Amino acid sequence: MKNYKIAAIPADGIGPEVIAAGLQALEAVARRDGGFNVDVTSFDWGSDYYKKHGMMMPENGTDQLKDFDAIFFGAVGAPDVPDHITLWGLRLPICQGFDQYANVRPTKILPGIQSPLAGVGPGDLDWVIVRENSEGEYSGHGGRAHRGLPEEVGTEVAIFTRVGVTRIMRYAFKLAQSRPRKLLTVVTKSNAQRHGMVMWDEIAAEVSKEFPDVTWDKMLVDAMTVRMTLKPQSLDTIVATNLHADILSDLAGALAGSLGVAPTGNIDPERRYPSMFEPIHGSAFDITGKGIANPVATFWTASQMLDHLGENKAAIRLMRAVEKVTEEGIVTPDIGGKATTKEVTEAVCEAIRGEN
Numbered sequence: 073m074k075n076y077k078i079a080a081i082p083a084d085g086i087g088p089e090v091i092a093a094g095l096q097a098l099e100a101v102a103r104r105d106g107g108f109n110v111d112v113t114s115f116d117w118g119s120d121y122y123k124k125h126g127m128m129m130p131e132n133g134t135d136q137l138k139d140f141d142a143i144f145f146g147a148v149g150a151p152d153v154p155d156h157i158t159l160w161g162l163r164l165p166i167c168q169g170f171d172q173y174a175n176v177r178p179t180k181i182l183p184g185i186q187s188p189l190a191g192v193g194p195g196d197l198d199w200v201i202v203r204e205n206s207e208g209e210y211s212g213h214g215g216r217a218h219r220g221l222p223e224e225v226g227t228e229v230a231i232f233t234r235v236g237v238t239r240i241m242r243y244a245f246k247l248a249q250s251r252p253r254k255l256l257t258v259v260t261k262s263n264a265q266r267h268g269m270v271m272w273d274e275i276a277a278e279v280s281k282e283f284p285d286v287t288w289d290k291m292l293v294d295a296m297t298v299r300m301t302l303k304p305q306s307l308d309t310i311v312a313t314n315l316h317a318d319i320l321s322d323l324a325g326a327l328a329g330s331l332g333v334a335p336t337g338n339i340d341p342e343r344r345y346p347s348m349f350e351p352i353h354g355s356a357f358d359i360t361g362k363g364i365a366n367p368v369a370t371f372w373t374a375s376q377m378l379d380h381l382g383e384n385k386a387a388i389r390l391m392r393a394v395e396k397v398t399e400e401g402i403v404t405p406d407i408g409g410k411a412t413t414k415e416v417t418e419a420v421c422e423a424i425r426g427e428n
């Protein structure tokens with residue numbers, strides 16, 4: 073029997089609540105399919121760890137993770153620790169240290185979930201956003217000088233490399249090719265940003281020649297927000313820079329009904345390192361400990377993780393169970409229901425057990 077070594081990092085806020093739910097569903101689907109086993113090791117890293125040790129994870133944190141098959145991540149962020157410390161102390165060192173350069177964010181309207189867009193239902197909005205996850209605007213390049221003085225400067229330099237742009241374009245075209253519509257939209261801002269973004273466009277055009285069966289178009293990021301809102305049916309696979317896709321995928325999550333259902337995979341397509349799977353949402357301190365965190369995003373990312381591990385049947389089974397439960401209206405308050413995290417989780421596990 074196959075045995076997958078999973079590193080769980082629940083971290084902060086509702087992270088531990090949704091990761092516990094996700095592990096329960098993984099366990100249920102592994103038992104149902106019988107062909108594999110998930111062997112989970114949990115790490116207590118995050119803001120509490122920071123308050124004790126002055127860092128979000130140990131110095132050799134990524135070393136400790138490198139032999140796992142995948143990482144299952146909750147969320148970071150605490151009201152009393154600055155966000156740049158929590159983010160740069162844990163999540164980003166893992167993404168960058170393991171060169172998880174493709175951030176893959178599927179979005180669709182699940183059955184029973186209402187989109188805020190009038191007249192838009194399941195089938196009208198079924199996208200995958202591919203976010204460049206290793207460079208661009210979040211490369212960490214820049215600095216500050218003359219701190220505190222009136223002449224203080226801060227720079228935040230966006231870095232685009234030919235290698236980085238080519239590999240994300242290739243990943244996105246390939247993904248678009250694997251989906252029925254074979255349709256890719258390349259998001260850009262090459263009208264105002266005339267260096268890196270123009271190179272981005274040129275490389276997209278070059279890579280497109282390797283995928284003659286993929287139809288693709290180019291869209292300025294500001295106009296893209298309008299198209300996502302007014303013509304969601306016109307989009308399928310989308311590729312964008314680190315910053316642009318960060319913003320667009322929050323919009324995508326909201327248009328699909330809630331941030332609480334949106335998943336993401338941080339993928340190393342070359343499989344040199346473990347990839348990391350997480351809900352898109354943050355630590356949501358406003359609802360922490362109330363037992364009402366929506367676990368659907370975490371189930372969905374668990375399904376992405378199974379798919380990445382090669383367990384496609386189990387991945388599909390898990391998502392079918394989730395869709396059955398949302399369709400029945402067993403959902404948390406953020407999407408208009410009354411169910412608790414525990415009730416949704418039990419319903420999903422029950423649906424997994426009852427599946428043919």
Ligand code: NAI
Binds near residue numbers: 090163333354356365
């Ligand atoms: P957030 O995603 O934590 O919450 C935004 C809103 O959505 C809140 O009202 C929250 O209750 C709701 N929400 C989020 N996930 C939910 C779920 N599963 N079920 C029900 N409702 C849910 O974003 P916010 O408030 O901007 O940030 C809170 C903290 O999380 C900050 O410290 C931020 O830096 C951090 N953060 C961390 C991320 C990560 O670890 N990947 C991503 C986004 C934010």
Ligand code: MG
Binds near residue numbers: 318319
């Ligand atoms: Mg974000």
